[in-house]
Amino acid sequence: MTLAISNRASLRYIEEVTFGQTPATPAFNELRYNGESLNYNINNIISDEIRADRMTTDLIQVQADASGDVNFELSYGAFDDFLAGGLADTWGTLVAVSATDIDAAAGDNSFNTAMGDFVADGIIQGQWVEVRGFTDPANNGYFRVTSVTSGKIIVAGGTLVTEAAGATITIGGSVVRNGVTPISYSVQKVLEDLSPAQYILLRGMRVGQIQLAFETASILTGTFSLMGLTSKVDTTGETGQTLVQAPTNEVMNATGNVQSVWIDDSLTTNTFFNTLNLNVNGNLRPQDAIGSLPHIGIALSRMEVTADAELYFQDDTEYQKFLQATFFSLAFRVEDNAGNAYIFTLPRCKYETGEVVAGGLDQDIFLSSTIRGLRDPVTDCMVQIDRFAA
Numbered sequence: 001m002t003l004a005i006s007n008r009a010s011l012r013y014i015e016e017v018t019f020g021q022t023p024a025t026p027a028f029n030e031l032r033y034n035g036e037s038l039n040y041n042i043n044n045i046i047s048d049e050i051r052a053d054r055m056t057t058d059l060i061q062v063q064a065d066a067s068g069d070v071n072f073e074l075s076y077g078a079f080d081d082f083l084a085g086g087l088a089d090t091w092g093t094l095v096a097v098s099a100t101d102i103d104a105a106a107g108d109n110s111f112n113t114a115m116g117d118f119v120a121d122g123i124i125q126g127q128w129v130e131v132r133g134f135t136d137p138a139n140n141g142y143f144r145v146t147s148v149t150s151g152k153i154i155v156a157g158g159t160l161v162t163e164a165a166g167a168t169i170t171i172g173g174s175v176v177r178n179g180v181t182p183i184s185y186s187v188q189k190v191l192e193d194l195s196p197a198q199y200i201l202l203r204g205m206r207v208g209q210i211q212l213a214f215e216t217a218s219i220l221t222g223t224f225s226l227m228g229l230t231s232k233v234d235t236t237g238e239t240g241q242t243l244v245q246a247p248t249n250e251v252m253n254a255t256g257n258v259q260s261v262w263i264d265d266s267l268t269t270n271t272f273f274n275t276l277n278l279n280v281n282g283n284l285r286p287q288d289a290i291g292s293l294p295h296i297g298i299a300l301s302r303m304e305v306t307a308d309a310e311l312y313f314q315d316d317t318e319y320q321k322f323l324q325a326t327f328f329s330l331a332f333r334v335e336d337n338a339g340n341a342y343i344f345t346l347p348r349c350k351y352e353t354g355e356v357v358a359g360g361l362d363q364d365i366f367l368s369s370t371i372r373g374l375r376d377p378v379t380d381c382m383v384q385i386d387r388f389a390a
Helices: 080-087 317-323
Strands: 009-015 027-031 039-046 059-073 095-099 102-105 110-113 128-132 141-149 152-156 169-177 185-191 198-215 221-228 230-234 242-244 258-263 273-281 285-287 297-299 304-312 328-335 341-356 366-373 384-388
Touching: 009 080, 059 198, 059 230, 080 169, 080 185, 080 198, 080 384, 128 341, 128 384, 141 341, 185 221, 304 341, 317 341, 317 366
Parallel strands: 027 242
Antiparallel strands: 009 027, 009 185, 039 059, 059 221, 095 169, 102 110, 110 152, 128 141, 128 169, 141 152, 169 384, 185 198, 198 221, 198 230, 198 273, 258 328, 273 304, 285 297, 304 366, 328 341, 341 366, 341 384
16 A cells, blocks of 8 residues: 655646636646645534534535645746746747847937837837946946837946947847736646556636745745635546746755845945835735635735845934835846846835844844835836846
8 A cells, every 4th residue: 555745746837818718738837846735625514413413414515726836946947937827927029139239328228129129129218137248347337228219228237338339239138027917827736656646636726925034044935825716636637738847947045145235226335124014915815605615716916025134233223214204116037047037026115014133142133114016107017037048
């Protein structure tokens, strides 16, 4: 007799075309994870029927849903679909510019093209781009686009040095922002050590919450919280199903892979974070109806974006932002050793809480705070994720 063990359990997913329906002959994507609590939950009510023998007559199913968390260690490319699904939008145009007519201008901190078209290339205001190929290192790296026209992008996040065109310059990136487009997945849990294997399929799964933890001396970890509709269990899986292997990029950590932090588009050199945990919550709301055991729908509610941060206290610069209710922007970049990177941006936010206390002997003093992301009228978003392949 074989008993199922967690080491032999795998998770797979596929985006649904029709909400709650697994596509025919699905090509499931393997999902990297280090723990999960996905389950089909049934709410039962005990019958209150009175009997002279004091016995209970029945247990009645009255409501059901598929829900739970997937815990993971952040690696490039492995979770892009769920990141986009949690923001209720899709990744934008992959910018892949390569040209010899691009120059850098210090006067307005811009890159300029004589023959190309940055707008047609898919570059949009507010996104981050990675620039490579200039001789002066100040002109290479990651920059946020503050203005874009066909022949010019004005950038922030770094100070450019005037350099003429001639070298082959590449500009790349892709961005996703919080939106209003519901995305659902069929998630399959496979207990592979059983014979035959057991396939547990959860349908209509939407990512309601994304939590990312960036803490000193730790692996970069996260959690996706999902809510869905229905489930089934069998020993065959889906007809004609295939498996797409997960990306194998390395797991990132908070020591060597958190490369840059920008506050108000300025690269911080004297502001140090002890923790920076990001929480994006779409506040999914189940919709129930008479005659249906599972939910009939899952609605998107108000988007909430917060970050819990601990900063080593050196002066009152950040604390004054809390006291004065000052708007600011926050962005941070994580990059693996191969050069694959993400930039997470809250383009307009405020300190919601701020505390500076000496808690006891032999302790560092921090500004312990909660940062709340707010709608940015320029980019029309609250949170933005940019990705860059090596």
